[in-house]
Each structure stands twice: as structure tokens, then as C-alpha cells.
Amino acid sequence: MDVKGQAITMSWIPSESVRNWLRGGFELGLSHYDDPPRDVVDGPEDVRALRDDDRFRFANVLTGWAEFGDGPPRGGYGEDSGLLMGSTTVRARVATVTFMGFGLPVLQAEPEITEDRVVLRQTVGGRTGIPLPRPVKHAPYVRWQAPIVWTTLQLTLTRDGDRLVELVGASSFPRHWVYGSDGRLQSKSGLAxxxxxxxxxxxxxxxxxxxxxxxxxxxxxxxAERRLSSTIMRGEQTPRIVQVGKGEDVVRQGEEGTDVHLVLDGVLDVSVDGDVLAELGPGAVIGERAALEGGRRSATVTARTPVRLARVPASALDAGALEEVAAVHRREERPPGPHG
Known part of the structure; x- marks a missing residue:
């Protein structure tokens, strides 16, 4: 049996992830934020087109193959595997200049081949083409070049035809989105x-x-949450940005409240009657159930990491959009009520 698969990450800079002194450089046009990538990509050629359209900072494209037959299994990396490095555009008053990123060598581990599977692991990354002078915590304590960004993808191809995609390593910035072999967005990094x-x-x-x-x-x-998140961030009412510390509750089961929260960064645990039922990350919406069903929270949502949220009153949002998100959450419930 022949099995082929792909794994892709696209890494980008959301506006809410940049703060303090570095945000000033973005506002002056020394760099730019990114719109979220697409939910579905068709393959390496599509990712190249998105790179040419300046839709992300860098991408990790891993393609692979495996052969399972009567003899020993075989497998390896596809020719499309590698790094797609984006660029940084500086917009000054008199001109616009684009600097290509600097890519580092692609790191491909020797394929791990057993009777039932082939495992491929690839790391790609680099840095921006413009300097980022700053003090740092390690010798020489001042750096001129920008820090390194990277992702490490693992693609597992099995004798049964499964194609498993995992993000097993990554730089702590920027945001990394992970696409499965079907080209659909399947997961994302929880913290930037x-x-x-x-x-x-x-x-x-x-x-x-x-x-x-x-x-x-x-x-x-x-x-449905992605559509609603756009309304929360770009609607007529400006959301309130809230910081929640690790271990703190965002909402508590049984309390009253109708505000709706959008997770901007961080990971949260959802529990009902003390049992943790689910985890939430960037892009998730919290609180639509209470807004629609009487104003009382049906779950407790607790920050597993430091978390940033955008909060708006339910009255600022379309009831139909809230119901669409609630319908998705009801289908995911085990048992009822995991989304507050």
C-alpha cells in the first residue's frame, strides 16, 4: 500500500500579540501585522502563492511518502518539503521597502521506519531581513539581529492509511497554525x-x-467562532481587552453574566461540576450560552496559562451569530455545558 501525506504550518503576527515598545515600531510602519491565514490550503503550490501575496511570515511544508508491501517498509520526504520564507515591508514617508527574510538550513531527521509506520520530522525557520537591536538575557547581552523563528513538524504515515500531523516544537513567537494532510486547519499554538x-x-x-x-x-x-471573532474585534463597539493570570477563573459555573469573551492568547480549561471537559485556545468564544439561555454560566473556565481576552456585551452581537456558535458547542458537549 502506498501512502502519501502532507503537513503544513503557517506562522503570522496577530495585532494583539505585539505590545510595549515593539508595538511602536509597527505603528510607525517599520513592520506590519498580518490578517489570519485561510482555513484551508490546497497544497505546497497554494502556500507559495500565499507567500507571494505576503500572507504569512514563514511556512513549514512537509510532504512524505510510504510504501507498505510484502517486503520491508520504505518511506521518505517529498520534493516539495522545505521552508517558504516571507518578507518584511517597511513603509516610510517617502518610500516602501521590502526586506526578504533570512532562511536557515532545513533540518530533516532520518525517517523512522517500523513495520507499521513511517515517521518524518522537519524543522524550518529563520529571521527577518531587518535588524532588531535589543538587550537580551544571555551573553553578549545585546543583540543586533532579530531572534530566530521556527516550527518542527512531524508527519506519521501508517500501514492503515492514516496520516497524522503534529507540531512537536516551535519558537514562542509568532502564532503558528497547523494544517493536516487534508489541507484543513487542525490546530494552532496556544501562546505567542x-x-x-x-x-x-x-x-x-x-x-x-x-x-x-x-x-x-x-x-x-x-x-462559526472565526466569523464571530471578526465581529467582536471589528464591530461598532470596541472590545475591552482583559488580562487573566494563570489559575484564575474567567467565568464560574452558576454565576450570572452575559458578556461574551474571545480568546486572543493563552489556553483555558473548561469544567462542569469540577470535572475538566475541554480546553480552549486562541479564537475560541466563551459565554454565548449564558447570553442566549437566561444569563447564568453553565461551566467554569479557568486560565491554564496567562490569557488575554476581548470582552464585549452580548447586546453588541447578532443573536443569530451567537446561536450559530452555541449550536456548534452543543454538538461538542460531553456532558452538556462546556462553554459557559
């Missing part, structure tokens, strides 16, 4: 830790030195 990236992501603290960083990933939100 800008200061950690600025302080540490260079030298030996990268895969081209001596270490990778584990990736904290969460399942992608629903299409």
Missing part, C-alpha cells in the same frame, strides 16, 4: 510569548544550536 522570544531565541537555544522548544497546541476553533 513575545518577550520570551526576544530574550532567548538565538544561539544555542534554537534547533540549529542544541535545543528545540515544545509546542503548546490546541484544537482549532470552529468556522
Amino acid at each position: 510569548q513575545l518577550q520570551d522570544w526576544l530574550d532567548h531565541s538565538f544561539g544555542d537555544r534554537t534547533p540549529w544550536g542544541s535545543q528545540d522548544s515544545p509546542a503548546l497546541t490546541v484544537a482549532a476553533e470552529s468556522a
Whole structure:
């Protein structure tokens, strides 16, 4: 049996992920934020077209093949595998200049081949083409070049025809979206830790030195939540941005409240009667059930990591859009009520 598969990450900079002194450079036009990538990509050629349209900062494209027959299994990397590095556009008063990113060598592990599976692992990354001078926490304590960004993808092809995609390592910034072999968005990095990236992501603290960083990933939100998130962030009423510390509750089961929250960054646990039933990450919507069903929270939502949220009153949102999200959450319930 012949099995082919692909795994893709696209990495981009959401506007809410940049803060403090670096945000000033973005506002001056020294760099730019990115709109979210598409929910579905058709394959490597489609990703190249998106790169040419400046839709992301860099992409990890991993394609692979496996042959399972009467003899020993075989497998390897496809010719389309590798790095697609984007660019940084600087918009000054008199001119616009584009700097191509600097790509580092693609790291491909030797295929792990057993009787029933072939496992492929690939790391790609680089840095921006413009400098980012800053103090850092390691010698030489001042850096001129930008920190390194990367993702490490793992693609597992099985004798049964399964194609499993995992993000097993990544830089702590920017946001990384993960696409399965069907081209659909399946998961995303849960945290975009800008200061950690600025302080540490260079030298030996990268895969081209001596270490990778584990990736904290969460399942992608629903299409209904993505549509509603655009309304929350770009609607007539400006959302209130809320910071929640690790271990703190966003909402509590049984309490009254009708505000709706959009997760901008971080990972949260959802529990009913003390049992953790689900996890939420960037793009998830919290609180639509209470807004539609009497104003009382049906679950407790607790920050597993530091979390940033956008909060708006339910009255600022279309009831039909809230019901669409609630319908998706009802189908996911085990048992009822995991979304507050």
C-alpha cells in the first residue's frame, strides 16, 4: 500500500500579540501585522502563492511518502518539503521597502521506519531581513539581529492509511497554525510569548544550536467562532481587552453574566461540576450560552496559562451569530455545558 501525506504550518503576527515598545515600531510602519491565514490550503503550490501575496511570515511544508508491501517498509520526504520564507515591508514617508527574510538550513531527521509506520520530522525557520537591536538575557547581552523563528513538524504515515500531523516544537513567537494532510486547519499554538522570544531565541537555544522548544497546541476553533471573532474585534463597539493570570477563573459555573469573551492568547480549561471537559485556545468564544439561555454560566473556565481576552456585551452581537456558535458547542458537549 502506498501512502502519501502532507503537513503544513503557517506562522503570522496577530495585532494583539505585539505590545510595549515593539508595538511602536509597527505603528510607525517599520513592520506590519498580518490578517489570519485561510482555513484551508490546497497544497505546497497554494502556500507559495500565499507567500507571494505576503500572507504569512514563514511556512513549514512537509510532504512524505510510504510504501507498505510484502517486503520491508520504505518511506521518505517529498520534493516539495522545505521552508517558504516571507518578507518584511517597511513603509516610510517617502518610500516602501521590502526586506526578504533570512532562511536557515532545513533540518530533516532520518525517517523512522517500523513495520507499521513511517515517521518524518522537519524543522524550518529563520529571521527577518531587518535588524532588531535589543538587550537580551544571555551573553553578549545585546543583540543586533532579530531572534530566530521556527516550527518542527512531524508527519506519521501508517500501514492503515492514516496520516497524522503534529507540531512537536516551535519558537514562542509568532502564532503558528497547523494544517493536516487534508489541507484543513487542525490546530494552532496556544501562546505567542513575545518577550520570551526576544530574550532567548538565538544561539544555542534554537534547533540549529542544541535545543528545540515544545509546542503548546490546541484544537482549532470552529468556522462559526472565526466569523464571530471578526465581529467582536471589528464591530461598532470596541472590545475591552482583559488580562487573566494563570489559575484564575474567567467565568464560574452558576454565576450570572452575559458578556461574551474571545480568546486572543493563552489556553483555558473548561469544567462542569469540577470535572475538566475541554480546553480552549486562541479564537475560541466563551459565554454565548449564558447570553442566549437566561444569563447564568453553565461551566467554569479557568486560565491554564496567562490569557488575554476581548470582552464585549452580548447586546453588541447578532443573536443569530451567537446561536450559530452555541449550536456548534452543543454538538461538542460531553456532558452538556462546556462553554459557559
